[in-house]
Amino acid sequence: MIDEFALTGINHSYTMNLATATRMCLEGLGLIPSLEERTKALPFRPSLGLNRKEENVRPIFWKNRHMSYVQRTQDWDEFPNGRWGDSRSPAFGELDTYGIGLRGSNEANIKIYGYPKTIRDLGELIKQYLTGNLPSLPWSEGYINSEADAIRDELLKLNERGFLTINSQPAVNGVKSTHPVHGWGPKNGYVYQKAYLELLVSPEQLTELVTRIERDSDLSYHAVDKHGTLKTNSHEGPNAVTWGVYPGKEIIQPTVVETISFLAWKDEAFRLGDDWAKCYEAGSVSRHLIQEVMDTWFLVNIGRFLIQFLRNPKLTCKSRQRFPPERENLQAL
Numbered sequence: 001m002i003d004e005f006a007l008t009g010i011n012h013s014y015t016m017n018l019a020t021a022t023r024m025c026l027e028g029l030g031l032i033p034s035l036e037e038r039t040k041a042l043p044f045r046p047s048l049g050l051n052r053k054e055e056n057v058r059p060i061f062w063k064n065r066h067m068s069y070v071q072r073t074q075d076w077d078e079f080p081n082g083r084w085g086d087s088r089s090p091a092f093g094e095l096d097t098y099g100i101g102l103r104g105s106n107e108a109n110i111k112i113y114g115y116p117k118t119i120r121d122l123g124e125l126i127k128q129y130l131t132g133n134l135p136s137l138p139w140s141e142g143y144i145n146s147e148a149d150a151i152r153d154e155l156l157k158l159n160e161r162g163f164l165t166i167n168s169q170p171a172v173n174g175v176k177s178t179h180p181v182h183g184w185g186p187k188n189g190y191v192y193q194k195a196y197l198e199l200l201v202s203p204e205q206l207t208e209l210v211t212r213i214e215r216d217s218d219l220s221y222h223a224v225d226k227h228g229t230l231k232t233n234s235h236e237g238p239n240a241v242t243w244g245v246y247p248g249k250e251i252i253q254p255t256v257v258e259t260i261s262f263l264a265w266k267d268e269a270f271r272l273g274d275d276w277a278k279c280y281e282a283g284s285v286s287r288h289l290i291q292e293v294m295d296t297w298f299l300v301n302i303g304r305f306l307i308q309f310l311r312n313p314k315l316t317c318k319s320r321q322r323f324p325p326e327r328e329n330l331q332a333l
Helices: 002-008 020-028 066-072 106-113 119-130 146-160 203-214 259-277 285-296 307-311
Strands: 164-169 172-176 190-193 196-201 220-225 230-232 239-245 252-257 298-303
Touching: 066 259, 119 146, 119 164, 119 285, 146 164, 196 203, 203 220, 203 298, 220 259, 230 259, 259 285, 259 298
Parallel strands: none
Antiparallel strands: 164 196, 172 190, 190 239, 196 298, 220 230, 220 298, 239 252
16 A cells, blocks of 8 residues: 555645554655654754764753753863763853853843743743743743643642742653653663752742752752852762663763753853843833842752652742832742
């Protein structure tokens, strides 16, 4: 049948909402790649630069800012292959490099993000992003991907409670490397992920959060503010959060959490927030709100994270910080 299909030159197929048979025919004809061939080579999008063709390890922090990572590492003489080395040498590039800051004009960004006036408004913006109704965030270059579906409900709840989530991945335990959402690498392999969460946390909530994390020896974290005040229970070296097992190959560990690169990402993350704040007029409620978050909150990452961990109702953001009477205060209602 497939041979007849090819000989007749038919180029229109009607699936009646059942595309599997048609897809199999097209794969058999070699007109579209098979599922195995469509599977991405790595969990991140590799750079096309010739000097980076062997690169296969990156920090997870730039998961949603591919171009920024490429720009900040463009002057490296060699790129991690098989393992993550010492990121202090070479250093990450300067934040003033073209393409690192917030993209778009002030007017364009205001059109996307509106005029947030409270922490709840910021949480609602992130909820819109999580549900696919917002094309980007200052910390994400494009729409959210389908990987977040597995933990979307929990992420929505966290943002309702005053935690501002900006990066995450669900735990994955040995799914096939051809899995349409989580799969990557050669066929006949299996991939794994540690659950990972990155979020902005108010200083009032940080103490309670850290206390709860440190009660569980299986959890690791980094928490840092704009000025570089770092709290962590993790060693400085890299910790893999994604890995793959394939026939005839060594275990591949393409994404990692690591202290030095997190501090480099910290500078960029807060810079993006500063750029966002400057989209609004000086003295406006929106500008003051966003700038206050950037100046006083902590950027936190938590590895091997169980979403149930933050279900405790005591962990709800209620900032005591007050703005002048004519402005709304920084408070999750």
